[in-house]
Amino acid sequence: MKEETRRVEVLKISGKTRAKEHDLVVKESPVTVFLNDVELVTLLCTPRDVEYLAVGFLYSEGIVKSKKDIKRLYGDRKERAVWVETAGKTKLEDTVPGKRFITTGCGKGLSFIDSSEFKGKLKKRSGRKIPSSLVGSLMKEFQKRSEVYRATGGVHSAGLANARGIVAFNEDIGRHNAIDKVLGESVLKGVKTNDLILMTSGRVSSDILVKAARARIPVIVSRSAPTDLSVKLARDLGITLVGFARGSRMNVYSHTWRIQSASSESR
Amino acid sequence: MKEETRRVEVLKISGKTRAKEHDLVVKESPVTVFLNDVELVTLLCTPRDVEYLAVGFLYSEGIVKSKKDIKRLYGDRKERAVWVETAGKTKLEDTVPGKRFITTGCGKGLSFIDSSEFKGKLKKRSGRKIPSSLVGSLMKEFQKRSEVYRATGGVHSAGLANARGIVAFNEDIGRHNAIDKVLGESVLKGVKTNDLILMTSGRVSSDILVKAARARIPVIVSRSAPTDLSVKLARDLGITLVGFARGSRMNVYSHTWRIQSASSESR
Numbered sequence: 001m002k003e004e005t006r007r008v009e010v011l012k013i014s015g016k017t018r019a020k021e022h023d024l025v026v027k028e029s030p031v032t033v034f035l036n037d038v039e040l041v042t043l044l045c046t047p048r049d050v051e052y053l054a055v056g057f058l059y060s061e062g063i064v065k066s067k068k069d070i071k072r073l074y075g076d077r078k079e080r081a082v083w084v085e086t087a088g089k090t091k092l093e094d095t096v097p098g099k100r101f102i103t104t105g106c107g108k109g110l111s112f113i114d115s116s117e118f119k120g121k122l123k124k125r126s127g128r129k130i131p132s133s134l135v136g137s138l139m140k141e142f143q144k145r146s147e148v149y150r151a152t153g154g155v156h157s158a159g160l161a162n163a164r165g166i167v168a169f170n171e172d173i174g175r176h177n178a179i180d181k182v183l184g185e186s187v188l189k190g191v192k193t194n195d196l197i198l199m200t201s202g203r204v205s206s207d208i209l210v211k212a213a214r215a216r217i218p219v220i221v222s223r224s225a226p227t228d229l230s231v232k233l234a235r236d237l238g239i240t241l242v243g244f245a246r247g248s249r250m251n252v253y254s255h256t257w258r259i260q261s262a263s264s265e266s267r
Numbered sequence: 268m269k270e271e272t273r274r275v276e277v278l279k280i281s282g283k284t285r286a287k288e289h290d291l292v293v294k295e296s297p298v299t300v301f302l303n304d305v306e307l308v309t310l311l312c313t314p315r316d317v318e319y320l321a322v323g324f325l326y327s328e329g330i331v332k333s334k335k336d337i338k339r340l341y342g343d344r345k346e347r348a349v350w351v352e353t354a355g356k357t358k359l360e361d362t363v364p365g366k367r368f369i370t371t372g373c374g375k376g377l378s379f380i381d382s383s384e385f386k387g388k389l390k391k392r393s394g395r396k397i398p399s400s401l402v403g404s405l406m407k408e409f410q411k412r413s414e415v416y417r418a419t420g421g422v423h424s425a426g427l428a429n430a431r432g433i434v435a436f437n438e439d440i441g442r443h444n445a446i447d448k449v450l451g452e453s454v455l456k457g458v459k460t461n462d463l464i465l466m467t468s469g470r471v472s473s474d475i476l477v478k479a480a481r482a483r484i485p486v487i488v489s490r491s492a493p494t495d496l497s498v499k500l501a502r503d504l505g506i507t508l509v510g511f512a513r514g515s516r517m518n519v520y521s522h523t524w525r526i527q528s529a530s531s532e533s534r
Contacts, residue, residue, distance in 0.1 A: 154492030225421030
């Protein structure tokens with residue numbers, strides 16, 4: 001956890017009591033992504049697994065579609081930079097207007113994708129059903145793994161899971177970055193995501209749906225709330241959106257048929 | 268609250284119980300800001316007080332410095348657009364590379380400001396001290412006012428406060444948007460912020476510090492965690508950063524002299 005946290009002095013006040021202590025806070029660093037030697041973007045992030053982050057960012061932007069598209073990848077945490085070389089030229093490095101910064105909350109600053117782009121792929125979305133008890137147990141495992149969150153309270157978590165458990169997990173100060181990190185890991189490891197569950201600690205806004213759609217993920221499970229636009233996109237895109245997943249409780253906002261009730265599991 | 272929320276059908280699961288109900292979720296809409304007739308940026312936000320949001324965004328970007336800089340302002344919620352005309356030409360509309368989208372988490376996608384920009388202003392920062400009990404009572408009032416949060420669980424809140432209470436308050440799906448809304452309101456109402464407390468429900472990352480520094484705000488109070496970079500910036504910029512403000516408890520990360528203990532208040 002040394003990579004992700006820093007000890008700082010803090011004055012702790014509780015009523016009339018004041019005490020100087022040391023506490024862990026999460027690290028935030030700028031990391032610059034170079035695409036084919038062009039400076040593409042600087043992300044403010046938790047500086048761990050920056051290669052995953054860079055690849056996940058490019059994947060979410062639609063620039064990198066699979067591991068084959070990446071010819072070379074080099075991350076230098078000290079230099080706070082990741083160099084990505086793609087097999088062919090991409091449309092992006094020609095159109096980028098120079099230095100760009102994306103802060104801790106940002107997911108998609110360079111472009112925006114209309115849900116219509118994905119509509120043709122609707123029928124290919126996974127038909128697998130999931131028992132609601134699995135959602136509960138995955139969320140339990142998800143929270144157990146949130147080490148940096150427990151130490152600092154200052155990060156979001158993201159994960160990819162199947163029926164056997166969580167297959168990718170990461171944390172970042174940005175909820176979009178955390179998701180890009182697990183997507184980047186799956187791209188680099190050649191793990192297919194079209195039958196996986198995307199887990200997030202954060203609110204589900206439209207941009208999270210766009211990321212899931214790109215990765216052809218059929219189910220999103222969040223501990224937190226969705227927006228109306230994310231519910232609409234989930235319905236349009238054939239994605240099951242589960243919010244407020246806490247213990248055995250959850251709200252299912254779209255394509256509810258994928259979440260099997262506890263009673264039908266025992267049949 | 269009709270502006271900010273939408274009723275959606277949801278399947279509520281609790282153990283073996285499944286029930287179709289209706290629930291409120293927060294609205295998320297794209298709102299496009301035109302600066303002197305140039306399309307500047309599209310923000311994904313909660314579509315209320317979009318004029319405040321647009322002005323606050325331009326203020327955070329350093330484009331609008333006071334009410335005097337704004338010649339005309341017109342927001343059309345149906346068109347999901349805000350037109351801002353400035354008194355003089357700004358540097359921004361010439362350099363903007365075309366359509367830009369900023370999603371719910373984004374605060375600063377167009378530029379990034381070095382803390383050194385603000386260093387000269389350090390000595391001008393307010394010297395006023397604040398009793399720790401005030402932090403507690405303001406946070407209590409802050410949470411009471413979070414109507415959309417209580418209804419949907421899906422928004423962040425931001426406020427500006429003085430010793431008498433909260434003078435500006437807003438909510439948005441984006442933690443940066445919520446802050447831009449209260450800053451925009453203060454700009455349009457000509458309220459000086461250089462002696463106010465900035466309150467936020469969200470994590471404090473470096474970009475939040477940059478917003479506060481622009482507004483010459485001396486104190487930031489958050490319910491949530493800071494990053495190491497935001498602590499460093501707060502120390503450099505002379506800003507008192509309070510995190511985890513809950514009841515009579517709080518962590519003070521920088522310039523602790525501004526937060527007076529409960530015992531010294533009674534003297």
